[in-house]
Amino acid sequence: MKENEFSPDQMFLENASKFPYDETVRLLTDRISAIGWKTSMIHDLQATLKKNGKEVLPIKIFELCNPVYSGQLLEVDSLKIYSSMMPCRLSVYEKEGGKAYISRMNSAAMAASIGGKVEEVMRKAFIDIEKVLEYFITA
Secondary structure (H helix, E strand, O other): OOOOOOOOOOOEEEEEEOOOHHHHHHHHHHHHHHOOOEEEEEEEHHHHHHHOOOOOOOEEEEEEEOHHHHHHHHOOHHHHHHHHHOOEEEEEEEOOOOOEEEEEEOHHHHHHOOOHHHHHHHHHHHHHHHHHHOOOEOO
C-alpha cells in the first residue's frame, strides 16, 4: 500500500503534508476553526520531552471538538462509555528529512464496529476532518 493510500478498515491514517511543519500547524489551526470546530488543546510533545531530557523532532497533538457532535453522544448515558474517543485527535509531526506529516485515528472505521448513533456521529466528524485535511495532503 502506498504511503498516502488507505483502506477503509485501517485504524490509523498518515499523510504527508504539502506544507512545512510550522505552516501545517498554523494552517490547520485556522482551517479547523473555519469549519466551526474547536481546538481544545495542542500538546507540544517535542517541548515536553525536551524538559525530560529526550530530543525528538517537532510533534504536536491537536485535540479537536465539535460540540454539536459530542453533545449528541454525551447526552445519552449509555453512550458516555465512548467519550474516550473524544475529543478527536490529530498529530502533526516532522520526520527525518524535514517533511511534515498528519496522522489520526480512523474514527469512522472504529465507530463502524460499534454501530448506531456512535457510528452516525463519528462518521460525520471523520468526514468533516478529512475534508479539512484534503487541503494539506500531497497527491
